[in-house]
Amino acid sequence: MPTTDGTSPDSGAASPVRSVVRALDLLALFTEDRATWSVRELTQASGLAKTTVLRLVDTLQQRGLLWPDEQGRISAGPGLLRWANLAQATWRAPEEARRVMRELSDTCGETVNLYVRSGSHRICIEQQEGTRNLRHIVRVGDELPLWGGAASKVLLDGADDETLAAVAAADPRGRTVTELREEVDEARRAGYAVSHGEREVGASGVAAPIVTGDDVVIGALALGGPTPRFTDDAVADFSAAVQDAARRISDIGLGGAA
Amino acid sequence: MPTTDGTSPDSGAASPVRSVVRALDLLALFTEDRATWSVRELTQASGLAKTTVLRLVDTLQQRGLLWPDEQGRISAGPGLLRWANLAQATWRAPEEARRVMRELSDTCGETVNLYVRSGSHRICIEQQEGTRNLRHIVRVGDELPLWGGAASKVLLDGADDETLAAVAAADPRGRTVTELREEVDEARRAGYAVSHGEREVGASGVAAPIVTGDDVVIGALALGGPTPRFTDDAVADFSAAVQDAARRISDIGLGGAA
Incomplete structure (x- = not known):
């Protein structure tokens, strides 16, 4: 397939x-x-x-x-x-999409990352750094696990059992495929996902899906920062802003290979 | 060693x-x-x-x-x-060096490349494109042979016999190690090297060494373009300009790993 x-x-x-x-x-x-x-x-x-x-x-x-x-x-x-120019020519998101990311980062003051799924990992393909000093550090091109983080719950939408089994096998918290699937389904229903300290203690995230016209998830837009700044009130604001930005980027598309 | x-x-x-x-x-x-x-x-x-x-x-x-x-x-x-970000963080030449390259390109109207030697090859690490339409196309990161081109004669300065033997073995014109060494010595005496159609028919180049304070060659600054624009008069002007720019970049240094 x-x-x-x-x-x-x-x-x-x-x-x-x-x-x-x-x-x-x-x-x-x-x-x-x-x-x-x-x-x-x-x-x-x-x-x-x-x-x-x-x-x-x-x-x-x-x-x-x-x-x-x-x-x-x-x-x-x-x-x-x-490979620098090749990778950037292939994976750089359209300028309009990057502008949406910049606006989201300016509005929320946190770092905005754009992830795609690569097998049982996710890879950050674009980043707009937050304006505050204490930042959540992920590098563009970094391969991160899918067992943790808000973006993972969004990106695992539509994943087959084999992928979920690979993710579960790597999960230090030992969640089962069924538990992972429940989290993914919950994110799908809500339209966004939240995480606190899953991959890194003290780091929180809010993510929403980038989708094709057929509603297939091709990426995750995520806001990340230190947990003390991700209070319930902040998360309510952040999730609305991330979902709005993700919808706008979905309309623009990711261009290139994604 | x-x-x-x-x-x-x-x-x-x-x-x-x-x-x-x-x-x-x-x-x-x-x-x-x-x-x-x-x-x-x-x-x-x-x-x-x-x-x-x-x-x-x-x-x-x-x-x-x-x-x-x-x-x-x-x-x-x-x-x-x-890899893209890592390579650029490690190999990007200092901004002052890139400015010298831009000025050289503006002055001569041809593309300026900065090469380092990697074993029996050379790799382009920086480029300023010429202002004219017909350009000599080399991509940053491209690995090129050392058997041809003005930059090669400059970069082979100080190479051991083993390296020269590997270069000679790959040379389609079948030059010997002794002949290669003569070309390299001639470039060293002159302070620059010229090539016409060695690696690519119709392409010419003029190159000068980037050196450390101890006069060890660590790179080659090269002007490249179509042979009809590299007349004897033009080469006289170009070689003076390239040598001057190479001296300025030698004073600045290449930064990073080079």
């Missing part, structure tokens, strides 16, 4: 290629907050054998995706720039 | 991981000009077995790096956005 959620039609048949997964896991350790690693640190953080890390690092360096400095420490390589 | 050219200290010992290389080759087929592929097309373009392509595509999709649409066609995935 063709899908819109990043799951291959053939995903049942094919098992992931282990060394590719390991290489991507190594690359994922490099972040803007932690941009430089030694081989020893990569070995410790990945749990892989040092010889495996050396071979993977070497392969990624040969392609310019990693970069050694004078001291033998390793950073992100310039070959990654190749 | 620690290096500054993207070659691992351990590259002699480790062989590249084949399935990682294949996965990166598949990803490299996705460009802004050709953003969508079917599995059949990927199989043909890569020369890999269809089952191999399916497994690799599936693995990359599970990580959000590729993305299937309703019709089962495949595009760049939102997971690439993560």
